[in-house]
């Protein structure tokens with residue numbers, strides 16, 4: 454096994470308090486991508 | 499009064515039917531024709547397949563909901579399409595065959611004014627010799643019954659490992675042209691975590707096998723994504739996760755035959771190899787359902803409606819990879835020959851793959867087919883429903899709502915392990931889904947910032963939150979429509 458994720462990174466990934474804020478941040482970020490809308494790609498003359 | 503028939507009660511069929519019902523008055527009839535009695539939230543099958551969620555938690559019966567909401571429901575499968583009617587029937591119709599109850603085997607002409615074909619993919623296990631869920635030690639998690647069996651199979655191997663037997667676990671794609679690498683990716687990470695939870699990780703060799711030419715391709719030509727303060731490739735992200743979890747990988751592999759505990763495959767380099775295993779979960783090829791279509795003189799017009807999947811407003815002219823563009827992808831999912839037929843979700847025929855097509859030295863195509871995940875399936879279903887609603891309300895065709903996969907973002911929260919405090923998830927968003935190399939030439943066709951990745955416990959909570967939110971929405975509970983697709 455190669456430890457590619459350092460202990461500190463892993464701590465940040467699994468710490469419930471840090472992750473709670475991450476959860477809110479990610480939810481908002483995802484909503485922005487989703488709510489960014491969608492549309493066509495072809496120009497209509 | 500208009501009659502709208504929706505084929506399929508999966509993510510896209512159910513989204514279309516529920517929006518149509520909400521926005522159209524009761525004088526208009528909505529009928530769902532689908533062989534499944536239950537709605538299932540497919541993404542959570544991953545957790546059913548590791549024994550952490552009971553399949554009853556991811557499904558609910560459709561008939562009572564549809565009855566309550568005033569949506570007609572025929573538990574039947576569509577067999578053939580008659581978009582001009584026939585000599586006896588003036589109206590267009592589909593021929594459906596009931597699959598259960600007293601009517602089982604009985605066929606019926608279901609007429610329509612508008613038809614939404616949301617029949618998704620056929621899970622084409624037959625395309626790979628010996629790939630049969632529950633046989634030859636191979637399993638699938640594509641449906642909840644498959645996932646239940648997968649857990650039984652995995653649990654058996656875990657119990658054997660507890661008795662001291664070493665085991666090999668193989669997870670990935672079961673065909674040279676399979677798609678849905680994301681689901682297999684989620685499953686391998688969940689299985690790996692379960693092995694640790696059961697204290698048998700040391701007894702297992704866990705291997706990823708896929709038709710991708712490099713890790714993290716996901717059938718999307720890979721991604722360049724923001725990861726923390728860095729910009730990395732999805733290949734690097736997946737490689738980091740696999741190495742960290744001691745998961746081996748075989749890539750550029752087209753699995754072509756399964757025997758009891760042996761997967762035979764061809765590599766892009768042209769070698770024929772095999773891999774043994776004690777438990778395998780391999781995603782099959784997806785194909786169209788093999789529907790036939792006839793005109794009113796009963797002549798076969800299947801090629802007007804189908805190209806494997808259903809033909810829509812895409813540019814299907816054959817082109818080399820270098821000439822592909824986002825404009826090839828459909829915007830309204832309307833069939834060009836019959837303007838009252840639409841195909842959202844997985845049911846539409848994509849113009850081509852998203853990943854660069856690759857062929858082995860022996861001439862065998864080995865590369866992923868284009869994935870179409872839950873979010874775009876829901877979004878395309880809703881826009882099809884909205885166009886039909888506008889057309890009915892304005893008494894003239896309206897195709898105002900558009901949604902090309904080349905101008906749409908998607909979020910994919912891949913579970914990487916279950917557990918309220920020990921779980922993990924890989925959250926990835928991408929914009930656009932189909933890379934636009936002209937608009938974003940320096941960032942692999944996607945907008946950085948809107949294309950990002952993150953790993954951690956929050957990802958698991960997100961996936962769990964989505965599970966509850968989407969089942970709430972699918973049950974059409976109060977204000978369900980406020981939850982976006």
Ligand SMILES: Cc1cc2nc3c(=O)[nH]c(=O)nc-3n(C[C@H](O)[C@H](O)[C@H](O)COP(=O)(O)OP(=O)(O)OC[C@H]3O[C@@H](n4cnc5c(N)ncnc54)[C@H](O)[C@@H]3O)c2cc1C
Nearest residue numbers: 506507508509510540541575576617618681843844871872
């Ligand atoms: C294990 C797994 C995990 C996944 N995880 C995710 C995830 O985390 N996030 C994500 O975004 N996507 C995920 N996906 C992809 C997602 O499930 C699909 O994109 C989505 O289900 C496609 O919706 P659909 O309605 O087009 O097809 P389906 O959901 O397959 O629905 C098709 C419907 O058509 C019906 N049907 C079939 N034949 C007929 C017929 N002849 N007549 C009438 N009806 C018929 C079927 O019974 C079904 O009701 C996952 C897929 C799998 C397999």
